[in-house]
Amino acid sequence: MPFDILLKNGRIIDGKGNPWFRGDVAVTDGRIQAVRPRIQGEAREELDVSQYVVCPGFIDAHTHSDYVFFVDPTAQSKVRQGITTEVIGNCGMSGAPYFGGAKEKFTSAPGGFVPFWESIPEYLEALAKQPKTINLALLIGHGTLRAAFVGHEDRPPTPDELTRMKACLSEGLQAGAVGLSTGLYFAPGSFASEEELVELAGIAGRHGTVVTSHIRDEGSRSVGFIPAVLEIIRIGRKARVPVQISHIKAFGPDTWHTSGEVLRILEAARIEGVDVTCDQYPYDTTGGGLAADTLPYSFQSGKTPKQISEALRKPDVREAIKEAVATNIQKRGGPSVLTIATYPADPRLEGHTLQEICDSRKKDPAEVVMDMLSEGYEAKWNCRSLSQEDVDAFLKYPATMIGSDGSSLSTVGPLSHGNPHPRNFGAFPRVINEYVRQRAVLRLEDAIRKMTSLPAQRFSLTDRGTLAEGMWADIVMLDVDAVRDATFEHPKQYPTGIPYVMVNGVWVIKDNEFTRNLPGGLARRR
Ligand SMILES: [Zn+2]
Known part of the structure; x- marks a missing residue:
């Protein structure tokens, strides 16, 4: 033969x-x-x-390609990088469950796509049937679960709601999802207590899967970076589940140069027996949404994205949160390091720094951000808010794998809009070009290990x-x-x-x- x-x-x-x-x-x-x-x-x-x-083939440990292949099955920005499998549903946000408050949380997918499933098993079936360039593996988002059963309010789930969240998670893991993701930085995931998270993480552990976490704070915005790292380690210890810190970073000037201390904490946890690992994208510039990054959690509580935009048109509401928005902008390094990436409401702003927009409108940064969000909740930016020294240190750590934090996109068609973070098109080759070839931060074989066998082991992809x-x-x-x-x-x-x-x-x-x-x-x- x-x-x-x-x-x-x-x-x-x-x-x-x-x-x-x-x-x-x-x-x-x-x-x-x-x-x-x-x-x-x-x-x-x-x-x-x-x-x-x-x-x-590379396994992208951290992505958001939750809907893209339904919009354009030929999306190839990942496979062109050598990526053959994406782990989707990260940062507490997944395509399912899609009912209740999770439906209201859904803002927009490219190309006007609207999900046609409700349960997690139905979503898995849809993902399996959909033709696509590469393989997918699904994490179930805690924020999505919480939105579905508890809604958008800042309150603990009732015992009945918690039971239903656990049953829904169990059903999804049984159907083949590879773990639970949490986004404790984003409302409504941010409203969860450690006890709630331990309860749900325990389910992931009992199914032999993992919990990934966009931790509560990567900078100095709420609890602080190091306390947030300690929290996810405690969740791993109490729930007896492997945990993964998503896109690890020391965010903003207040937090720079803490990578050494954090890596000592991670290694001590591993020696003690807590299985904690990390994923990371190889840039000193992050990408995120203006709403999540600037609006106080108390203001976001109980509101759908549509209601947030509406509230931001009211002068008294704006006045009440203006100082907090200004502080959050400052903690990201200020308006000159923040570049508008995607803003469908006015694409002319894409590619401009917040400082440039402030100068042309003669308004301060908080006013401009609130103006923009009142017209378009989906506004995204790139933030040059990290120190390269920390990026290198986290990348060298043997338990760090590569995750783009991006989606499969395209240079043509509905997935080609905006001015996205280059990680969507180049995170993996960047590790090889910049960190292996040019700066020799990693051996080639170690870089490949972080893109292949390490994520395969983490997500139990035993035949890849x-x-x-x-x-x-x-x-x-x-x-x-x-x-x-x-x-x-x-x-x-x-x-x-x-x-x-x-x-x-x-x-x-x-x-x-x-x-x-x-x-x-x-x-x-x-
Ligand atoms: Zn995230």
Whole structure:
């Protein structure tokens, strides 16, 4: 029996951190058939790959591609980076459950898409059936669960509501979701007590899954960065569940240079027996929403996005929160480091700093932000609010994996709008270009481990993440010296130096071209 595909004489990186060796990879029926220095035999397709590094397809540990493939199945900004699986539903926000307050929380998906499911199993089925470029694995968002059963108010769930949240979570995990995500920085997730979170995290633990967390504070806005890190470690300890700090960062000048202390805390927890890990995107600039980043939690309490915009048109409401909004802007580093990324209500503002808009309108930053949110709740910005020293330190930590915090987008069609953070198009190649090739912060094999076997282990994707016999044939080939990534000036650019990407044994990128194949599946917890 000939192999389907035989890759000859590549520099093989297995995904576990081992040094590369020269060898062959054989693929049949979507699976890796063999990986060794010399494979004898015929193949329907044989490629000499001696100029490339051959490695497992990248697993993006942290993404928000919750709806995009329903809008454009060919979305390719991730697969062009070598990403073959995305973990979606992060930061406490997932596509399901989609009923009750979760429906009101839903603002807009690109292209005017509206979900057609209600329960988590229905959403999983929809994700499985939808043609797409890459594989998906689902986390269930705590904020979405809370919105569905408790609504938007700042109050604890009643015992009955908590029971229903736990049952809904259980049902979703049973159907194949890979864990629970929390977004304790965002309303309504921010209204949850540690006790509520321990209750729900315990369910995730009992199903053998994980809890990821956009922690309560990454800077100096509410409880502070270090207390927020300690909280998620306590949740892991009390609920006996592995925990992951999402997009770890020391946010804002008040918090810079704390990475050393935080890494000592994480390592001490691991030695004690709490399984805590991190994911991270490799930039000194974050991306977020103006509403979540500036509006006081007490103001957000009980309001849907539509009601928030309406309230911001009232002068007395604005006056009452203006100082808090101004302080939150200052804590991000001030208006000159904040650049409007996406603002459908007035796209002319995209690409301008908040300072520039203030200068042209002769208004102060808090006024401009409230003006903008009153016209369009979805406003997003990029914030140059991190210190590179902390970014490097977190990236070097062996328990940190790579997660883009972005979505699968495109350079054309409904997923090409706005001026998105370049992480959507270039987070993974940036690690190779900037942190391996140019600055030697990481060995190439360690960088690949953080993109492959580490996230596979974390999310129990047991048949992906390494180049080994029997694994799904998710394979990337890199021309390491040619790898370049998208920039803030030109964010909507596919990377170079990643000429071949295979998903489940099918080429999606071949000879630098998108093949239009859509072989992606749904990776369910087993
Ligand atoms: Zn987040």
